[in-house]
Amino acid sequence: MSTATPVPDAAPALDADFGWALRALTTAFRERAGDAVSTVPGGPRGFLVLTALREGPPESQLALARTLGFDKTVLTYLLDGLEERALVSRTPDPADRRARRIVVTPRGRRLLTTVQRRMTAAECDLLSALEPAEAQHFRAMLARIAATVRSDGICDGS
Amino acid sequence: MSTATPVPDAAPALDADFGWALRALTTAFRERAGDAVSTVPGGPRGFLVLTALREGPPESQLALARTLGFDKTVLTYLLDGLEERALVSRTPDPADRRARRIVVTPRGRRLLTTVQRRMTAAECDLLSALEPAEAQHFRAMLARIAATVRSDGICDGS
DNA sequence: TATTGTTATACTCTATAACTATA
């Protein structure tokens, strides 16, 4: 009998099921984050658009869509909503008149700061089952996994 | 200057954003799990129904729905699909003729075993960014969080 | 001919309300 089992049991109970736990986490996150981002047009996805734009203007809407992992058609109406409330500005790129330059407005930055604070609080609440150091570890592992699966989707070599 | 920051930065980049990482993980999981559960009527949710039933027949459909965190209306057509392929049986409870006794058939158990094996493989692939021991730690933390947020939703005392 | 962005459409998942049959 081995006491440590690196490979998970082939027939776990519901509570031990990865998919079930992931589903429970995302559901709870949606609920709590939903309140936090209720003031952002487009909700959680609008928030991610602002977050991505904060790092600098993308080459085009398409480049932004790829960064976020969103469909380009989704981005169109997400940006419609954000532009309507003057949180981003959308101007034709003089160099390539098919593309649009998207930039966050000062107002957009201010909203993002406020909402990010609320999001952080919601996340801490969500992870309150873990000790602070554990929660940081969980976040770090999650980020590593996300980076891997994303790059897999984009450029899985072999 | 502190080298350890238990509280996350208030303005993280996209790659460090919890919601973005969670979204990337669930998207990748859906893709991979989708293949694994493609033979189960109702897909990922049908699989969870079978998993929950494997632990024993529930009091009623409603009790099963609460265990899974599904809406009762969803469970109706999920069970329709599973019953149609003889993976579960649905018989009126003699004691309370409003309620139905749901049990997994031998065929349902066999399918579950096969699919669970595929699901485990898909999960291991998904978590391949982590060392096996780390992956187990991640699973354990995820299960703890899920248990907490679930019980919060059902019976938050104070 | 290929690409950016838009519109229209459909499909899945989820949530709500209204109904039936039992208790």
Next chain:
DNA sequence: TATAGTTATAGAGTATAACAATA
């Protein structure tokens, strides 16, 4: 009256196809 289950419907989120403008 309250509960178990069903049906119908509407709303998000997502993906696809077709289109206009530009390269």
